[in-house]
Amino acid sequence: MDMDAIFLARIQFAFTITFHIIFPSFSIGLAAFIATLLVRWRMTGEERYRTLARFWTKIFAVSFAMGVVSGIVLSYQIGTNWARFSTVAGNVIGPLLGYEVLTAFFLEATFLGIMLFGWQRVPPNLHVLSAILVALGTSISAFWILSANSWMQTPAGYEMKDGIAYPVDWFKIVFNPSFPYRFSHMFTAAYLTTSLVVLSVGARYLVANRFIEESKTMIRMGLGMVAILAPLQLFIGDAHGLNTAEHQPVKVAAMEAHWDGSKPGELLLFAWPDAKAEKNHFEIGIPHLASLIITHRMDGLFKGLKDFKAEDRPPLIPVFFAFRAMVGIGLLMIAIGFVGAFLWWRRKLFDSTWYLRPLTYAWPLGFIAIIAGWWVTETGRQPYLVYGVLRTLDGVSPVAFGAVLTTLILFVLIYTSVFSMGIYYINRLIEKGPQGAAIASGGDPSVGAHPLTAAKDAARSALGTGE
């Protein structure tokens, strides 16, 4: 396989996995949010919780479907694009993915049926339990897939024989050195992302004077999570960074565009790293701050890019800038949480339009940060597929250039059109808002029982066609 085909295979995989990650990171948090709403409804008997649970379940269904179909693609693309990798790392990675299917995918996919269609088909407690099981499934799924990914970053518990990895200690494989950090970081990110979406949607309604009770509940729950999780994420991210500095120093050097390991690193607010000239242009930085962050000492030294051979360095531009995007959004989230908590404490939260109005546009922030974070860690792992074990160039499938190019074009066309439609429909559901009254009053049973029927009716009336 020639270099161009390898490059296309990488683009294709990066494209499909970037698209995919949007949906599970939303589903993980949203499933937990819906389960929480349903539990609170059962405990307090307050109808607004159930109204909100129904509303978000409709959105969950659309988002989950997109996650499922883009996920199936990935479970086969490891083979279509990375057949050599499958052979070399299959003994280790395969069982982790196998356990993901067995412990998570079946659980969430099966109980999703009851969660979506069982509102009146099963007793309420069983329905709530189904929502909890779906949430549990999404979390277990994150556990295994992050374990597999972490093993590719910091492989452990294996031995190489004739160029193939054989498992030696499964505990060390599953709980490899970067896994606890990556898992906490991603899991918190998923919750944070969903919380911000909930907060943003709540703000959208309140600013527009719609669904007052529901929007206040959403703002309180969303903001509460953001205020706690955003600062917490700073500490988790810091710990994750220290772990990366220990196991993948070249990735950290690329994140900071730090060339000379014999000098303390400055924190670059902006720079244009030049891989050929081995230096940065247009540097704006704060001296010693990178050393302080990475080594927790003002004059601490950490390895620079020049400490590694040029062919062992990752691409600098995406790693450097994606890292800044992620951290920047993280700091913005901390600010959102802090200001919001302050307003809440002063009892001005629901009247502070200057705060709520910009928040209505804040919903994509978490997704952007997650994608940026994954670009940092995945691009930062290059030129390796399994860090230090298998180079990306040696992991590809023997597939021809034309075939990869054709399918890449198809993926781009189909994903962008299908998933744009999905986001359009989600936006339409949000525009329509929670439909509580008909359900609360017992109204038309078909509306209550079938979230999609409810969605259909909603769409009909929204388009003014009636039925």
Next chain:
Amino acid sequence: MDTMSYALPLIWAAILAVGVTLYVILDGFGLGLGILFHFERREPQRDVIMNTIAPFWDGNQTWLVLGGGGLLAAFPKAYGLVMSGLYIPIIVMLLALVFRGVAFEFRWVAKPRQEFWDLAFSWGALVATFAQGVVLGGLLQGLSAQDGLYTGGTFDWLTPFSLFCGVSLIAGYALLGTTWLIYKTDGELQEWARDAAKIALLLVVVATAIISLWTPLSVARIAERWFSWPNILLFSPVPLITLYAAYRCWRGIDTIVGNDAEPFIAAVAMFLLGFLGLVISNVPYLVPGALTVWEAAAAPSSQLFMLVGTLLLLPIILGYTVFVYWTFRGKVRPGEGYH
């Protein structure tokens, strides 16, 4: 070869066979319903057709993920080889399943302007089914490989045989879909399904007969397996029982006042027997002609690690799958949805 590295690959081949069979049957009738969308164009009827499977489709499709994940886990070499050798039909299947899958949700949310998602559902199902048949045909005719890596061309799979397998599977899934409808609906829609099921059944019988002759004629190894003495005697019940299942299926479709589940059960039996036939043809190959189960197997410690969990979890999965089917048991009627 010690006992462990002899037995584990066989056990795993059996588990994967169960997984693939469950996928073919469960998603088979789901895709079959999509194929029926090409022939039933009235919206209320389409709503009912979709509602007969809406709570299950996601779980059904997960067996496909188990197929991919399980193959990677238990037989990584076969996984890499099959995915590279059948690159085009597999990617086409996945993309078609994208349309089919999102249509389940988008179609309802898009109403009353759901025409595009009706097309996505019906064409997604048709193309995915055809591609799956081509994958099967491509596998049966064999993949050229060296050291477990694919050495053939991009379009090696493209033969009259693989295309015929694709068309045959469309008839097969349509049979599962129509018989499922007989089971889950009544009244006018059920009558329509009975008429459609008869056509599908006839096509399936003809297609199965052609493939059963074509395979041994084109692959000497398979002819040897079936027609040598005493195999011909030993294996002759397989086609005979298949014919009997086809007869029971026809009778079930034709008997209005009977057990509405019978045609579906008989159709499933036909699929199981067909699968058994494929197993007989190809044992001990996992990728026919290229890799045996032992050559393709992952390290024994990997297979063992997975086996422990699988033996524990598979019964639980089957348990709650049955529970969900039981929860949504009974006939689905127009305008009713689920309540």
